[in-house]
Amino acid sequence: MTTTWPEAAPDAIPFRVEGVSVSYGSQVALDRVDLEIRAGEALALVGPSGSGKTTTLRLLNATVEPTAGRVLARGEDLALVSDDRLRQVRSEIGVISQDLGLVPNLRVLQNVLAGRLGRRGFFASLRPLLFPRRADMEEVLALLDRLGIGDLIFQRVDSLSGGERQRVAIARALYQGAKALLADEPFSALDPARARETIELLLGVARENEMTLVLSMHDIELAREYLPRLVGLRGGAVAFDRAASEVERSELESLYRLEA
Numbered sequence: 001m002t003t004t005w006p007e008a009a010p011d012a013i014p015f016r017v018e019g020v021s022v023s024y025g026s027q028v029a030l031d032r033v034d035l036e037i038r039a040g041e042a043l044a045l046v047g048p049s050g051s052g053k054t055t056t057l058r059l060l061n062a063t064v065e066p067t068a069g070r071v072l073a074r075g076e077d078l079a080l081v082s083d084d085r086l087r088q089v090r091s092e093i094g095v096i097s098q099d100l101g102l103v104p105n106l107r108v109l110q111n112v113l114a115g116r117l118g119r120r121g122f123f124a125s126l127r128p129l130l131f132p133r134r135a136d137m138e139e140v141l142a143l144l145d146r147l148g149i150g151d152l153i154f155q156r157v158d159s160l161s162g163g164e165r166q167r168v169a170i171a172r173a174l175y176q177g178a179k180a181l182l183a184d185e186p187f188s189a190l191d192p193a194r195a196r197e198t199i200e201l202l203l204g205v206a207r208e209n210e211m212t213l214v215l216s217m218h219d220i221e222l223a224r225e226y227l228p229r230l231v232g233l234r235g236g237a238v239a240f241d242r243a244a245s246e247v248e249r250s251e252l253e254s255l256y257r258l259e260a
C-alpha cells in the first residue's frame, strides 16, 4: 500500500536542506546533503546506524547547526532568524525523539500539556501544567480519545506500554499544534504489529492535520510499504531520493551492504 498524499497543505512547513555538511569534531556526520521537503509531504529517511538520520532530523528543528550549507524552514534560514523567531518555528515542529522525551513520573495529561510549554514563557506554562483548566483537559482528552488512549489520561507514563507511550508522544505533538512532525525511529521499540499500527496512525494524523511528516526508520521494507518517498542515507550522503515505488530492492540492499 502506498499512501496517496494531498497536493497542497498550506499550513504545513516546507523544508530545504542546501549543501549541508555537519561535523562533530573530526567526525563527519553529513557530507553535502541536499533535500527538498514540500509542505505536507511524508517521507522516510532510511539507512543503517550511523548514516546520518538523526543528524538530518535535528537539522530540521535547528538542534544541530550545519558546519556548511543552510537549512530553511518556510523559506527562512534557521541559522539567521532571531531567537524569538526560532522559538516560534520550533513550537510548530513536533519532535518524537528516539526516547520519546516524556517525563516518566508524570501523568499522561501533564505530558501532553507540556506540548505547549515552548509557546509561552516557562513560568507562564507551569501553571496550566499544574492546575490545568477544564477546557485544556477536555482538549487533551479529545486528542487521547482519537488516539485510542483516553482512558489513560491520569496514568503515570512509566506504567504504560511502548505503544501507549508512542501515542502519548503523538498526542503531545498534536496538542502543540505542530505543522511538521519529525520522528526518529519511532517503531524500533515496537513489535511488528504495533509498528504497523503506529505508522498508520502517524500517517493518518499527519494527513488530517496537514503536517509535513519526516520519519527515520531502520526497517526499509516497512518504509517502502507505507511512505510515498524514501531518502536513503549512506555514510552521511544521500544515496537515493525517490518515490518508494521506484526504489529498487538492489538499492536498498546496497545501502546496507556497503556500510558493513
Ligand code: ADP
Residues within 6 Å of the ligand: 024, 027, 028, 029, 030, 047, 048, 049, 050, 051, 052, 053, 054, 055, 056
Ligand atoms: P543515525 O541516526 O543514522 O544512526 P547519526 O546522525 O546519529 O546517524 O550519526 C551520524 C554520524 O555522526 C555517526 O558516525 C555518529 O557516530 C556521528 N555522531 C552523531 N552524533 C554525534 C556526537 N554527538 N558526537 C560525535 N559524533 C556523533
Ligand code: MG
Residues within 6 Å of the ligand: 053, 054, 055, 184
Ligand atoms: Mg539515529
